Amino acid sequence: MDPARRTPVNQSSAAITEVVLLGFSSLGQLQLPLFLFFLVMYVLTLLGNALVIIMIRLDRRLHTPMYYFLSHLSLLELLITTTVTPTMLLLLLSQRKTISFLACALQGYVYFLAGSAEVLLLAAMSVDRYVAICNPLRYTAIMSSRVCLSLVLSCWTSSFLFISTSMVLKARLPFCGPNAIDHFFCDxxxxLQLICADTNFLWALDLAISSFLLLSSVSVTTASYLCIVATVMRMPSVQGRQKAFSTCTSHIMVASLYYGSSIFIYVKPTDNSSAGFNKAATVLNTVVTPLLNPVIYSFRNKAVKEALLEVFQLWKLVGGL
Structure with a gap:
C-alpha cells in the first residue's frame, strides 16, 4: 500500500473545520512578485475569454459549430481559473494560509466538474473538425445547432455524474487531519490524505475516472485527427491542404496543452516526491492554458481577428463620442 494511503491510527480525532494550504509557504520573498505575476495573468485571462464569448455572441459570422464550442471552452476556462486563482492570490498575500473545509471541498468539486467537462468538450471539438474536413458537404446537416447543444450538454452531464459520484463517496467518510496539504488548491x-479511514477504493476510483475521461477523450481526438490527416493528404491542392490544416492547428495546440498536463497529474500512481511537478502542471492548467486559449484562437484564425478588429474599432468609436 502507498504510504500516503495508510489508514490513520487516531480515529477519534475531531473533524477538521479548515485546511492549511502550504503550496507557496517555502517561497518566502518570492510570494509578492508571484502574486503580481499571477494577478496580471488572471486579469488578462478574464478579459481575453470574456471578449471571445461576447465576440462570438455578437458577430453572426461566428455563429458556426466551431465557434459555438469555442465559446463554451472559454466559459469553462473562466470557471476553472476563477475557482482556483483568487484563492491562490490570497494565499500569496496572507500570512495565514487557511481555507474553510466547506470552501475547500466546494473548490475541488467545481474545479473537477469544469475540468472534466473541458476534457470531453475538446473531444467534441475534434469531432466537429473531423466532420468539417472529412464530410464537408453534409457538415451543416450533421453538426446542426441541436447536435451541438446535445454534445455540450452531454459533456456537462457526464462530468457531473462522474465527479458527483466520487464527491458523495468522499463526503460520507470522516476528515480528521492533519489538516495541512502541500498544494495551493484543494486537489x-x-x-484524500485527510480522511481517517481506508481510502484505497477512493484512490482507485479517482484514478479510474481520470483515466477513463482523459484517455477516452484523447482516443477520440487522435482518431479524428488521423482521419483528418488521411483526408487532407489526398487533396490535390497544396493550398487546400494548408487551409484545411490551419483550421485544426489552434485546437491541436490547446488540446495538447490540456491533455498533456492533466495526464501527467492524474493518470499515474500517486508519488509524493512529484508534488512540486504536480503544482507546476496545475499552474499550467489553471493559469497558463486559460490565458493562452483566446490568444491561440485569435492570432491563428482570420475570422476571429476580423471580428476582434471590429470590436476594437467600435470601442474606439464609442470612446470618441
Missing part, C-alpha cells in the same frame, strides 16, 4: 489526492 483530490491531498484531500
Amino acid at each position: 483530490s489526492a491531498p484531500l
Whole structure:
C-alpha cells in the first residue's frame, strides 16, 4: 500500500473545520512578485475569454459549430481559473494560509466538474473538425445547432455524474487531519490524505475516472485527427491542404496543452516526491492554458481577428463620442 494511503491510527480525532494550504509557504520573498505575476495573468485571462464569448455572441459570422464550442471552452476556462486563482492570490498575500473545509471541498468539486467537462468538450471539438474536413458537404446537416447543444450538454452531464459520484463517496467518510496539504488548491489526492479511514477504493476510483475521461477523450481526438490527416493528404491542392490544416492547428495546440498536463497529474500512481511537478502542471492548467486559449484562437484564425478588429474599432468609436 502507498504510504500516503495508510489508514490513520487516531480515529477519534475531531473533524477538521479548515485546511492549511502550504503550496507557496517555502517561497518566502518570492510570494509578492508571484502574486503580481499571477494577478496580471488572471486579469488578462478574464478579459481575453470574456471578449471571445461576447465576440462570438455578437458577430453572426461566428455563429458556426466551431465557434459555438469555442465559446463554451472559454466559459469553462473562466470557471476553472476563477475557482482556483483568487484563492491562490490570497494565499500569496496572507500570512495565514487557511481555507474553510466547506470552501475547500466546494473548490475541488467545481474545479473537477469544469475540468472534466473541458476534457470531453475538446473531444467534441475534434469531432466537429473531423466532420468539417472529412464530410464537408453534409457538415451543416450533421453538426446542426441541436447536435451541438446535445454534445455540450452531454459533456456537462457526464462530468457531473462522474465527479458527483466520487464527491458523495468522499463526503460520507470522516476528515480528521492533519489538516495541512502541500498544494495551493484543494486537489483530490491531498484531500484524500485527510480522511481517517481506508481510502484505497477512493484512490482507485479517482484514478479510474481520470483515466477513463482523459484517455477516452484523447482516443477520440487522435482518431479524428488521423482521419483528418488521411483526408487532407489526398487533396490535390497544396493550398487546400494548408487551409484545411490551419483550421485544426489552434485546437491541436490547446488540446495538447490540456491533455498533456492533466495526464501527467492524474493518470499515474500517486508519488509524493512529484508534488512540486504536480503544482507546476496545475499552474499550467489553471493559469497558463486559460490565458493562452483566446490568444491561440485569435492570432491563428482570420475570422476571429476580423471580428476582434471590429470590436476594437467600435470601442474606439464609442470612446470618441
